[in-house]
Amino acid sequence: MNIDKINTETEANKFSKQTEYMEKIKRYLSDFEQDTGRKQTYFVFTTGCQMNAHDSEKIAGMLEEMGFLRSLTEEDADFVIYNTCCIRENAEVKIYGRLGRLKHFKKTNKNMKIALCGCMTQQDVVIEKLRKSYKYVDIVFGTFNLYKLPELLYTNLETNETVFDIWKEEKGIVENIPTILEYPFKASVNISYGCDNFCSYCIVPYVRGRERSRKKEDILNEIKCLAASGIKEIVLLGQNVNSYGKNLNPPVSFAQLLREINELDGIERIRFMTSHPKDLSDELILAMKECSKVCNYLHLPFQAGSNAILEKMNRKYTKEKYLELINKIRSQIPDILLSTDIMVGFPGETEDDFLDTLDVVNTVGFSTAFTFIYSKRTGTPAAVMDNQIDEKTVKDRFNRLVDAVNKKIYEIHSGFVGKxxxxxxxxxxxxxxxxxxxxxxxxxxxxxxxxxxxxxxxxxxxxxxxxxxxxxxxxx
Missing domain, CATH: 2.40.50 (OB fold (Dihydrolipoamide Acetyltransferase, E2P))
Known part of the structure; x- marks a missing residue:
């Protein structure tokens, strides 16, 4: 039996209800320890972005609150959870490979439970494959209901049946989820979820949903608590932090949020990612300049240098606008370092298009660049575009891109020697x-x-x- 829906509940009692399930699991684990003389352990494997990494900190927080101990290896764990990414195909292939290995370990450890969550599970084709070929997976849930892990685990323990709980949209942002930070001195803080940009190659809006901003007061309260616990550096996270607050009532700009965070005691450094060029305002540049705690570093993906490709990507800016923005930023913050994302091999990309990309790399000079080969994602407009680029051409362009990027990185870093x-x-x-x-x-x-x-x-x-x-x- 597959349980496709457990319960619905109002936003007001969402996590308070989960604490009841956490207490039940805590008692279950206590009984297990009395019977066996050992505690149950968990292992979380995370792929993808910093948003996923922060979600995994919340997963770890709930599991440890319930009484699980962290295991260093998945084969020795009683509860294994994979928090997945689907931006590129190889990320999914990696997860299927690890799931295949777990089948053997589950045979030798009858207590082992396996869960899958994150962006990958929001796709119908993945759910179909799990139902058909990975029936030994115990719990499958998505990006909108991470907070329900205690309830889903308890349901599986009670029924010993696979639980599928996939939502197509979020039903309100849940606050105050227990979190185990990776570092005791720096932390990530979500300021928004989802994305409204619908870049033609990107599956994020389909698996993370439309953009939702957290209330400013909730963000500030979380950061105050982090500062009180000794956190010195925070990273503000969102698929597009620059458009933070436009859907709040009343609206709040990201620049306003930055200024208020900058005034909080205890925090020494403020970072943020990711920024979309089309929404990076003069107001934000001025806030970055004037806020003493905001780091002189900006991650600003440009993806491609060709206007024709940028239009097909639905990026809503041109090469000229991007370079103009870079000049504006550097005129206000001369010592800022810039990083970016760059893609090669997008459908229809010509040699001239690629040379435009190299021109941006050489003109701007990035201190870090995340370089990618275009990966076809089913369900996105780009997946059905004509003129998909052959593998040999893509690899050649990718190697040339990496060489150009690395040369600039070396030049920039050479300027710090002696400082x-x-x-x-x-x-x-x-x-x-x-x-x-x-x-x-x-x-x-x-x-x-x-x-x-x-x-x-x-x-x-x-x-x-x-x-x-x-x-x-x-x-x-």
Whole structure:
């Protein structure tokens, strides 16, 4: 039996109802520990964007609140959950491969439960495949009802039947979900969900829904709590943060939100992503300039340099408008570093189109660039466009793009050698426990001698070397 719908409830009691299920599971896990002498464990595997990573922090928070302990490996876990992405086909292939491996582990661990959630599960074709070929998966839910995990897990424990709970739209934003942060000194904060842009290659609006903004007061309260717990850096997340607040009553601009966050005590750095060029206003540029805590770093995807391709992508700006925007930003914030997303191989892309893309790369100079080969996504307009580009041509263009991008990254990073940057220390090197890593305010990754005692601290580091994708330094 597949349970396709569990319950509907009003927005007011959404998560309060889930706490009841969490208590029931807590008692179940306590009984299990008494009977077996061990606690049940969980493992979360995440693919995709920072939004997914933050969702997984919420999943971990609910599971630990229920009494699960984190497992380092999925084969040893009692509850395995894959939080999925569907932006590119290889992300889905990876998940199916991991699910195949889990079938063996589930045979040896009769207590193992397997759950699948995230963007991938919002597609009908995926649900069909799971029903047919992966019947040993216990729970499947989507992007709109993550908060219902306790209820779905309890239903499966009670019935031992697969639970499918996929919503086609969100029924209100749920606040106050327990969260386990990956780092004790930096955190992500959702300010909006979904997207209204409908770029022709992108499946996000179909799997994440239309754009919804959180209330300003809820965002500010969350950040105040994070600051009180010792968080120094926050990353504001949304599919398009620049259009934040337009659907609120009364409307609030992203620039206004930034200014209010900038006034909060405790927070030292504010980052945000992702920005859409068509919505990056003069008001926002001025707020970035005037807000002392907003980092001198901006992720601004341009995707392609050809106006013909940009029009087919439904990006709503031209190459000239993008370059004009870059000049405007740099005139106000001269020391800002820029990163971007770039796609090659979009249907109909000619050699001249690709050369326009290279021209943007060479003109702007990005400190980081996420480069992608176009991936056909069923259900998007681009998937049925004529003139899909052959693999050999795409690979050649991609390699040339990467070479051009890397050359610019090296040039930009060379300019920091001999300078001193303030680095928020994040990790100890996996290869050498005497080396630590962190990021500057403008997002440069820096490795330098140190130990775990300074993780979470901001320290001055003199840059001594450039390795293209990261810098080498020594603490002053």
């Amino acid at each position: 001193t940057l303030n680095i928020l220390v994040e990790d100890v090197s996996k290869q050498d426990e005497n080396i630590v890593s962190g990021r500057s305010e403008n997002n440069c990754l820096v490795h330098f001698p140190g130990n775990k005692d300074i993780i979470g601290q901001t320290v001055p580091v003199k840059i001594t070397g450039n390795k293209t994708f990261y810098l080498i330094g020594e603490r002053i």
